[in-house]
Amino acid sequence: MRILAAGDHFVAPDLFARELAAVLGEDHGHTVAPLTLPWPLTPFGPVSEVDEASGDEDTMIDALGDAEVCLTQMGPVTAKVLASAPSLRLVVVGRGGPVNVNLEAAEEHGVRVCNTPGRNAAATAEYTVAMMLAAMRRVPETSAALASGRWAGEFYTYENCGPGLDGATVGLVGCGAVGSRVARALTAFGARVLVYDPYADAATLRDTGASAVSTLDELLRASDVVSLHARLTAETRGLLGARELALLPDGAVVVNCARGALLDEDALCDGLESGRLAGAALDVFAVEPPPADSRLRTAPRLVMTPHLAGANTAVAHNAARIAAAEVGRYLRGEPLAHRVV
Known part of the structure; x- marks a missing residue:
């Protein structure tokens, strides 16, 4: 299975990858593809119909390819992105509110969406x-x-x-x-x-x-x-x-x-x-x-201060750890703990 780790300069792709290895085992056999989005060096903002996102739709579409799972904090998961990723089945957003995901479109495409409440x-x-x-x-x-x-x-x-x-x-x-x-x-x-x-x-x-x-x-x-x-x-x-x-x-x-x-x-x-x-x-x-x-x-x-309240190193690890645990539940066929769609 291919997993996109669409991280950024706070929750980096390799942090998602390390937490996935901790949950699934070092030899889990899945492909973890990295993508680094520009936040927080570039402020987040609206992308198409979603809010507080980083990067652009075309970058997400190219990076997703045939990925079945996407882990991200700020990646824009819009209707266009979802329509262009037919293999996608799970998006886990490493934040309390998945405002960067078009939840209605995700439901229409059969994509489950989870968040990571309480991580910061x-x-x-x-x-x-x-x-x-x-x-x-x-x-x-x-x-x-x-x-x-x-x-x-x-x-x-x-x-x-x-x-x-x-x-x-x-x-x-x-x-x-x-x-x-x-x-x-x-x-x-x-x-x-x-x-x-x-x-x-x-x-x-x-x-x-x-x-x-x-x-x-x-x-x-x-x-x-x-x-x-x-x-x-x-x-x-x-x-x-x-x-x-x-x-x-x-x-x-x-x-x-x-x-x-x-x-x-x-x-x-x-x-x-x-x-x-x-x-x-x-x-x-x-x-x-x-x-x-x-x-x-x-x-x-x-x-x-420039939107720093939720920024410390423990938060980044919390977000990646909670997200990776959801992927583990998905792969084992267990109920998702923080499913919003």
């Missing part, structure tokens, strides 16, 4: 807390001042030193694999954690030590810090706009390490520029990278 949950949760603290404790500003040769003693004044997590109320929008980990970490810091997630089960909420609220508005009115952990859907796009941000107490901090389009960036800039918001931390953006004329580039008290 710990990394993203760690990064979220780090971004929260960086924004609250003014880490970027003070580091930049010292690097420039200035001892910024004014950041020890009451007006400039920033708030802490101990005793703060932090509102989490979403309590899935990432949000629940963030909740547990914040509880350990001494924060009071509120969660708005109409889909979270009671057992998960109990485990986090957080308290559930019934509406987003209730969460926002009570939160010194709000952090987004929802998936981007038609329902959640623009979830925090000008109206919602206005519900936050004066001096609140906004954190988004989920998806950029959850947040109205202009409304956020308004809040930062007016001084009503004490700070914000963004790892994701509506357009990546933000355009040269984006207001985000000049907004005060804003920490920005």
Whole structure:
């Protein structure tokens, strides 16, 4: 059987190959064909009808050939690609949401699609807390001042030193694999954690030590810090706009390490520029990278990083290992653990 390992510069093809060998045995006898896509050195984006993809359709078609299985993170698996790969029977996407796959077309062509849920949950949760603290404790500003040769003693004044997590109320929008980990970490810091997630089960909420609220508005009115952990859907796009941000107490901090389009960036800039918001931390953006004329580039008290929350070496290994395990189940005729189509 031929397997396409359509990796990139994070989850490389040889990492997929090594995990396949660990699952199937070094002498498994299957052909593993490598393809290296340009992400993250080139940002992902829409390709034809799918989102957050890397590379192009013709490259994927040529690489697939008669492959029966495809492992990838970002490869565009569009209707055109699926129609051009009649031997393909399984696509495993090494990420939580297979948005780079046309699921309807896959179903029409009899191609099963799996994802790798939770592979970056710990990394993203760690990064979220780090971004929260960086924004609250003014880490970027003070580091930049010292690097420039200035001892910024004014950041020890009451007006400039920033708030802490101990005793703060932090509102989490979403309590899935990432949000629940963030909740547990914040509880350990001494924060009071509120969660708005109409889909979270009671057992998960109990485990986090957080308290559930019934509406987003209730969460926002009570939160010194709000952090987004929802998936981007038609329902959640623009979830925090000008109206919602206005519900936050004066001096609140906004954190988004989920998806950029959850947040109205202009409304956020308004809040930062007016001084009503004490700070914000963004790892994701509506357009990546933000355009040269984006207001985000000049907004005060804003920490920005280039979509790195889910990037550590353990995540790459997790993605490849979970994906390889699905291939093992497929070959043994067992039910797939993370099938979405």
